[in-house]
Amino acid sequence: MKPFTTRVLFQVSRVTLVVVTVALAAQTYLAGWKKPQPVATNSQPKANESPIPPLTLWAQIQNNRNLTKFAKLVGEFEDIVGGLQAPKAQLTVYAPIDEAFDMEDFPYDLPWFYWKFLVGYHMGKGGISPQALRSQNTVSSFVNADIFFKNQQRISVQSNPDAVTFNFRAKMLASQPAVNGHLHIVDRLLMLPDSTADVLRYTPEFGIFRQGLIDTGLAEVINDTSTHTAQTVFAPSDTAFWQLGRKVNAFLFGPGGRSYLKALLAYHIVANETLFSDVHFPAKNGEQIVLDLQSASNQFFLPTLARGCNISASSARQSDGSRRIILINDEWKVSRPDIVVMDGVIHGTDAVILPPIMNAEGQLEKQNQNWWSTVSRSLNIGGGITVEELMERLQPLIDSNE
Template sequence: MKSFAKRALFQALRVALVAVTVSLAVQTYLEGWKKPQPVVIESRVEINETFQPKLPTEETPPLKTLWESIQNDPSLSKFAKLVGEFDDIVGGLRAPKAQLTIYAPVNEAFDKEEFPYDLPWFYWKFLVGYHMGKGGVSAQGLRSQNTVSSFVNADIFFKNQQRISVQDNADSVTFNFGSKMISSQPAVNGHLHIVDRLLMLPDSAADVLRYTPSLGIFRQGLIDTGLAEVVNDTSTHMGQTLFVPTNAAFQQLGPKVNAFLFGPGGSEYLKALLAYHIVANETLFSDVHFPAKNGEQVVFSRETATHPVEMPTLAGGHFISASSILESSTGRRTLAVNDEWKVSRPDIVVMDGVIHEIDAVVLPPLMQGDGQLGKQKLDWWSIVKRTMNLDGGITVEELMERLQPLIESEGSSR
């Protein structure tokens, strides 16, 4: 309980730095309703016309506003009471011309969480703001979304909104890997999705790594090399992207390589290897990019099948590439790292960026003849051998050769 209270208090204090974000987001959006606005539909294509609800017939009752829908549902009374504390948010939910998406937790969802009794008012406002976002996204539309936006700010510059991760399972849609959509209904000003768990404000990357056993080797490596201080200290970066290999991915390297990396003679190589998986000051989701230098977020177009992004890592600035690839069969996007490995569990939203779980340890490309890093193209048998750890995986000598340029770059930058 102490650890939870400490994390909740830390979240609340960080929230205090930008406590007006939700109000500003709602008020700014309300200002736009004074004139016709494009309506955002699930395919993220915009139609330049004002939203016109369908006229009711004898068979179909008239649509309610989102606020009316929430108030009239007894299973949402706790959420309605919480939202009702904030007049500016209620005003947005009442506005007929708005287009919003609400993820409303049922009453039982509140009983599944533990809250310290002394959380300040702005924590609750941010919690409410994380359960809604601009644009109307239907239940069917969610199945082709990787992430959706909330009204909570992702940084102190008021440019990028924190995302909610969406998973399309065979029988349901879930959010942030834990909150299941129970039902959905349209409203005159958007869509209301009822969920069985609260969408808690995201934990820090440090907390997510700490409480995910399958990522324990990566976390231990961060601690051993001192990189944990960089990753965990949110004051040193404005967003970050972590490609985190699973424990099984490290085991694929083979016992000799792991003994070397985590032994006394391999510490600098381990640091270079892990640093190559970390990008500071840029947050790359599978469908949205928050660039460095306070740049505006980039939503990947559905008209373009592949969106490659190259980002400097903590390994002496050496770049890692990630391509967002649109899958035609599902309409969803996947991330391919260095044109070689697909991310297995994407878009783990954290307070200070995003984590992508990957089933392989990503090695930098091979050196070309001119001394520059080049793309490595593996044949199918090489990929099979690495995936199944045939022949004992990569050798220690091969690993050292691949990582040496990163170590030299790090040394020259000091």
């Protein structure tokens, strides 16, 4: 069976579990997609004004000969069609062209709710213009991001001078304003997000990080979605590990360094909280917090799996004010932010993040320290961090049972 097919079947089984175990919540969620009542509008043109009937999102989808497959799929769900027809609804639709469906290998006879979730992941509340998209790090969809049916799954947005893309794969080809929002036409489907485990498995640049998770048993913690409601993973690239130096890597991945490797990797994992560049899903089923683009910085101290030691993550505005970036411990910039996954988010980093050092009282130093010495060692400036220095840094985070 192809890897893609395996992942889709896993998604279906997980969705089935959610539907079965929280049926009442599912009914409440789907009730929000019921067909709205007709809205009376004054469509009479003013004197000397040519009548130009505005098109709804549904009319635009139906009238576009490049969107016939998407239109057919959406048309299976009358409640969704009703929302796209409502003149006063403000929605954004990311509509894949017909050729996009040919690029995917869907398993045969998927259940109806999979297709409904897939359609729902291609639209969200609010009319977001193409200009506004360039200042967005993520946008919301209609698919639930947690088992509590409280927060909506995000779609990550990448902006460069040539194009806007979504989830690092779907390129925006064109945009059309509608009377009830915006229609963005894309060249790939926005597939329902994979699990954290799948993304790490099929992303070559995270190979060393994934192998370390397997060697230390942390892979079981990340993979078992029954043990967490969400998670944020700061995933160092293979290059980041190479920058630690040959001796350090030989120690970490040797038999004597297993407990130190576990502590190091655990410091990169936050359970039950999801922090995107511009939205935070707090722990304990809290309401999502949308970060204000105008604020200079929003700082969060997130408890990691490394004996609860906090990692500092600051969502800061870029110098040009257009988008937000994440700084870790006030020094390391996330290099590949907002990799959306089924159970949280992954942020790719170009450095292995080391915990702060201990102070004279035996307590962890606050996060806002001058980290240049640590940076220089982790980047191999002046020879890189030594094994002895690394052991000293990680010793307080090692589980006494290891």
